[in-house]
Amino acid sequence: GAGVSQSPRYKVAKRGQDVALRCDPISGHVSLFWYQQALGQGPEFLTYFQNEAQLDKSGLPSDRFFAERPEGSVSTLKIQRTQQEDSAVYLCASSPKRGGNYNEQFFGPGTRLTVL
Amino acid sequence: AQKITQTQPGMFVQEKEAVTLDCTYDTSDPSYGLFWYKQPSSGEMIFLIYQGSYDQQNATEGRYSLNFQKARKSANLVISASQLGDSAMYFCAMNPPFSSGSARQLTFGSGTQLTVLP
Numbered sequence: 001g002a003g004v005s006q007s008p009r010y011k012v013a014k015r016g017q018d019v020a021l022r023c024d025p026i027s028g029h030v031s032l033f034w035y036q037q038a039l040g041q042g043p044e045f046l047t048y049f050q051n052e053a054q055l056d057k058s059g060l061p062s063d064r065f066f067a068e069r070p071e072g073s074v075s076t077l078k079i080q081r082t083q084q085e086d087s088a089v090y091l092c093a094s095s096p097k098r099g100g101n102y103n104e105q106f107f108g109p110g111t112r113l114t115v116l
Numbered sequence: 117a118q119k120i121t122q123t124q125p126g127m128f129v130q131e132k133e134a135v136t137l138d139c140t141y142d143t144s145d146p147s148y149g150l151f152w153y154k155q156p157s158s159g160e161m162i163f164l165i166y167q168g169s170y171d172q173q174n175a176t177e178g179r180y181s182l183n184f185q186k187a188r189k190s191a192n193l194v195i196s197a198s199q200l201g202d203s204a205m206y207f208c209a210m211n212p213p214f215s216s217g218s219a220r221q222l223t224f225g226s227g228t229q230l231t232v233l234p
Binding site: 059093 | 207
């Protein structure tokens with residue numbers, strides 16, 4: 001089936017390099033989330049899009065992190081001047097619903113970023 | 117703010133037996149949703165089960181059931197008849213109530229690593 005896809009699956013960057021992580025949500029899903037998962041921890045919220053609008057970026061750890069979803073489908077998370085503490089798995093999730101108490105999120109396989 | 121606590125970093129269970137994974141939560145919202153996800157070594161988060169705060173009955177999905185005790189703020193996951201393929205990391209999560217434009221992001225616990233023994 002056409003689930004959420006992310007690319008690349010693995011990325012190794014040298015400290016100071018810029019990286020771009022891509023997320024293809026399930027077609028038609030309105031909501032898109034980015035999470036950061038450090039080793040041995042649960043995912044932590046980074047940012048949220050409703051269609052093309054970035055409505056919440058309160059979880060972005062610094063101004064080196066930037067996300068966009070210009071046409072309301074594919075999203076890119078960009079990290080500038082990567083640091084070692086940015087090493088983590090970055091998960092993308094999409095959800096079809098805008099309202100109601102039940103909003104199941106469908107997750108992609110994640111991108112494992114390692115900063116050397 | 118919402119908080120999820122999972123106090124069991126690791127659990128072992130014999131194949132075909134039942135196991136309970138603990139989850140407690142904290143929120144001031146009267147309305148919320150509770151979720152359990154499974155994360156195998158491949159990394160993808162797989163949705164297992166959902167419980168709404170106003171649901172009168174405990175949620176069940178196949179071999180998974182959620183023991184929801186609202187007064188105690190606990191939402192334990194029960195897996196019956198464990199299988200070797202159940203070995204994975206399990207996360208409890210919650211989201212806040214709906215309001216227009218809000219993210220309603222999931223807040224996750226730290227997870228429990230379940231190992232099913234043959």
